[in-house]
Amino acid sequence: MNLDKNKVVIGMSGGVDSAVAAYQLKEMGYEVIGITMKLWEEDEENYAEDYGGCCSLSSVEDARLVAEKIGIPFYVINYKDKFMEKVVENFIDEYVSGRTPSPCIRCNKYIKFDALLETAHSLGAYYVATGHYGVVKYDEKLDRYTISKSNEKRKDQTYMMYSLSQEQIRHILMPLGSFSTKEEVRQIAEREDLIVARKRDSQEICFVTDDDYARFVTEHAIKPIKKGNFVDREGNVLGEHQGVIHYTIGQRKGLGITFGKPMYVVEIKADTNEVVLGEHEEVFKSFLLAKEVNFIPFEDFEEGYACGAKVRYAGQPSNCKLYHEGAYVKVVFDDPQRAITPGQAVVFYDKDLLVGGGIIL
Amino acid sequence: MTKKVYLDYAASTPLKKEVLEVMIPYMTEHYGNASSVHLFGRNMHQALENSRRKIAQIINAGHDEIYFTASGTEGDNWILKGLFKKHPEKKHLIIASFEHPAILNTAKELEEEGIEVTYINPESNGIVDPEKIELAIRKDTLLVSVMYVNNELGTVQPVGKIGKICHKYEVLFHTDAVQAFGYFPIDVKRKHIDLMTMSSHKIYGPMGIGAVYIRRGIKIKPLLSGGAQERKRRAGTSNVAAAVGFAEAARLRYTEFETNINNLVKKKNYLLDALIKLEGVKLNAESEHPGTFNLQIENVSGEILLMNLDLKGIAVSSGSACSSGSLNPSHVLLSIGLSEKEVKSSIRISVGDLTTFEDLDYVIESFKEILNRLR
Numbered sequence: 001m002n003l004d005k006n007k008v009v010i011g012m013s014g015g016v017d018s019a020v021a022a023y024q025l026k027e028m029g030y031e032v033i034g035i036t037m038k039l040w041e042e043d044e045e046n047y048a049e050d051y052g053g054c055c056s057l058s059s060v061e062d063a064r065l066v067a068e069k070i071g072i073p074f075y076v077i078n079y080k081d082k083f084m085e086k087v088v089e090n091f092i093d094e095y096v097s098g099r100t101p102s103p104c105i106r107c108n109k110y111i112k113f114d115a116l117l118e119t120a121h122s123l124g125a126y127y128v129a130t131g132h133y134g135v136v137k138y139d140e141k142l143d144r145y146t147i148s149k150s151n152e153k154r155k156d157q158t159y160m161m162y163s164l165s166q167e168q169i170r171h172i173l174m175p176l177g178s179f180s181t182k183e184e185v186r187q188i189a190e191r192e193d194l195i196v197a198r199k200r201d202s203q204e205i206c207f208v209t210d211d212d213y214a215r216f217v218t219e220h221a222i223k224p225i226k227k228g229n230f231v232d233r234e235g236n237v238l239g240e241h242q243g244v245i246h247y248t249i250g251q252r253k254g255l256g257i258t259f260g261k262p263m264y265v266v267e268i269k270a271d272t273n274e275v276v277l278g279e280h281e282e283v284f285k286s287f288l289l290a291k292e293v294n295f296i297p298f299e300d301f302e303e304g305y306a307c308g309a310k311v312r313y314a315g316q317p318s319n320c321k322l323y324h325e326g327a328y329v330k331v332v333f334d335d336p337q338r339a340i341t342p343g344q345a346v347v348f349y350d351k352d353l354l355v356g357g358g359i360i361l
Numbered sequence: 362m363t364k365k366v367y368l369d370y371a372a373s374t375p376l377k378k379e380v381l382e383v384m385i386p387y388m389t390e391h392y393g394n395a396s397s398v399h400l401f402g403r404n405m406h407q408a409l410e411n412s413r414r415k416i417a418q419i420i421n422a423g424h425d426e427i428y429f430t431a432s433g434t435e436g437d438n439w440i441l442k443g444l445f446k447k448h449p450e451k452k453h454l455i456i457a458s459f460e461h462p463a464i465l466n467t468a469k470e471l472e473e474e475g476i477e478v479t480y481i482n483p484e485s486n487g488i489v490d491p492e493k494i495e496l497a498i499r500k501d502t503l504l505v506s507v508m509y510v511n512n513e514l515g516t517v518q519p520v521g522k523i524g525k526i527c528h529k530y531e532v533l534f535h536t537d538a539v540q541a542f543g544y545f546p547i548d549v550k551r552k553h554i555d556l557m558t559m560s561s562h563k564i565y566g567p568m569g570i571g572a573v574y575i576r577r578g579i580k581i582k583p584l585l586s587g588g589a590q591e592r593k594r595r596a597g598t599s600n601v602a603a604a605v606g607f608a609e610a611a612r613l614r615y616t617e618f619e620t621n622i623n624n625l626v627k628k629k630n631y632l633l634d635a636l637i638k639l640e641g642v643k644l645n646a647e648s649e650h651p652g653t654f655n656l657q658i659e660n661v662s663g664e665i666l667l668m669n670l671d672l673k674g675i676a677v678s679s680g681s682a683c684s685s686g687s688l689n690p691s692h693v694l695l696s697i698g699l700s701e702k703e704v705k706s707s708i709r710i711s712v713g714d715l716t717t718f719e720d721l722d723y724v725i726e727s728f729k730e731i732l733n734r735l736r
Binding site for chain 2: 002033073075077119122123124
């Protein structure tokens with residue numbers, strides 16, 4: 001297949017970041033094609049009210065207006081089936097299995113940098129671009145394509161990209177990587193009169209527009225979500241819970257019962273439908289096992305490799321060392337970490353360089 | 362982008378210069394409200410009525426049987442809703458399942474109001490079997506509505522036979538002729554048509570105007586409430602310039618009609634013959650429309666093909682213009698029995714008056730190049 005290195009498909013969500021990214025690419029001289037990925041069937045009756053959601057009809061129309069303003073061709077493409085299969089079903093399964101998933105990571109891996117990349121190739125474009133804050137480059141010394149944090153640390157999205165392969169990263173452009181603040185991005189959008197310049201950032205997961213994950217999982221799970229018992233470490237019943245999907249590790253509020261002392265969710269046992277409660281110190285752990293681990297600047301690490309690791313999207317990396325443990329990677333932290341949550345990603349950094357990551361077991 | 366080739370005439374056609382020229386005076390030197398009693402109003406009124414007569418003559422109708430609307434969609438809405446409102450004792454509607462959304466969605470709205478709708482599937486050749494219509498007719502059937510030409514396939518429906526059947530059972534017959542008016546000789550009397558929808562921008566007239574034919578004696582409620590325009594049946598200030606343009610566009614289409622049509626057919630066949638020679642390309646249905654046909658390209662996404670063609674400046678359609686962005690597979694192609702995969706591998710091409718053979722050579726070359734890359 002003949003791919004044009006001057007041709008790029010940009011995924012346009014209808015937000016300000018991808019709008020300015022598209023503008024930047026055009027300014028850089030690329031032949032830019034805007035595509036909005038249709039991932040989810042929005043509620044047509046309510047689309048006007050949930051302005052801002054990632055897949056809503058208003059977002060498609062905003063992206064279209066921006067593309068017309070910039071002067072690039074624009075298409076809407078349906079990835080609903082693949083999104084359902086790779087992202088939404090996994091999201092539901094994980095919650096039902098007592099884990100807390102990160103759907104954006106799978107969306108990047110299977111949709112944005114796979115299905116959309118495939119579309120880009122079918123249009124003859126070598127690159128796919130996004131409005132993510134991250135720096136993609138080829139490191140000659142390592143002979144690898146790498147991803148680093150951009151200077152806009154508050155918007156850093158590299159956590160969601162640890163699972164990308166060299167073949168994927170080779171074809172990615174992230175033009176916002178050169179910006180120091182999101183405000184600069186908004187200013188360009190304003191200067192260029194892009195309609196989304198002051199649109200608020202989307203926070204929630206795009207297919208759970210009301211942010212109520214439990215409702216979403218309850219409605220979409222194959223089997224009904226059953227109530228069960230709160231138990232302590234010894235298995236003593238402490239009360240009744242509303243179903244494992246309602247809880248996450250470290251949670252204290254919203255348990256529905258009170259104890260003489262603050263109690264926290266320390267483990268979720270989906271197989272016995274039990275939620276284990278414990279005291280605050282039990283929420284801390286100094287190691288974890290990770291599966292489906294991927295590394296970016298190298299294929300594999302040397303035993304005892306020291307780096308920083310984040311166990312959730314928000315927060316700072318903590319010092320740790322990595323060890324092989326069968327098919328898994330054992331991450332041993334210098335200091336105990338609060339609420340290490342199965343299903344979430346542990347992501348490794350060397351300063352600003354994204355080293356890799358995996359799913360917490 | 363070096364070249365631009367428009368092959369989506371079934372979605373809309375460019376306004377003809379000659380049409381624009383006759384419209385301009387009614388947007389500049391002539392003015393006033395066609396409903397006013399004074400000289401200015403009478404002048405506008407005369408232009409409006411002359412336009413009405415021109416259109417009436419073309420389809421062998423009386424001038425008092427033509428009503429201007431703002432679009433084909435409005436015409437379809439009006440006829441379906443207006444008839445059922447006026448005849449509450451009748452509760453049954455029959456339509457073809459591959460009608461334009463203007464009919465389909467109006468029928469769905471009527472269903473919510475208690476009207477029973479029977480949907481007749483076309484045969485795999487894209488043509489509705491009149492016998493199936495006859496079998497569906499009941500005592501309380503008010504109306505049968507079957508389009509004259511299908512907008513995605515270009516197949517012509519046996520409207521005369523269907524009309525005759527309807528009249529045998531004293532059922533009204535409506536046809537959405539938006540894709541037929543200007544492309545086929547239409548005689549509403551010979552074809553037993555009681556009501557018919559037409560549109561201007563499919564025949565090189567201006568957008569924003571259409572017309573319906575309603576046979577004398579048929580009772581129908583207006584869709585819009587307001588003034589007494591259009592014999593008290595369609596309120597709203599008359600769009601005189603657009604009506605003048607529409608009538609002139611229609612007159613031009615039916616002047617030297619055969620030459621017009623033959624020119625289109627030559628272009629259509631030139632392109633079609635070249636494309637179906639390519640590996641895995643075939644027609645979804647034999648089209649009798651002089652400009653429109655629907656292709657299936659094996660193992661290639663119609664959506665991706667359409668985008669690739671667009672990036673080369675070539676405009677085609679993945680269905681009707683109204684379904685782009687809706688991302689659902691064409692209900693028309695599904696209705697003739699194609700699988701979802703086949704539907705998603707299909708595109709509609711429609712040539713028109715401005716298409717040149719040089720354009721078509723460029724399209725054929727681009728097709729080859731793109732299919733080579735995609736396979």
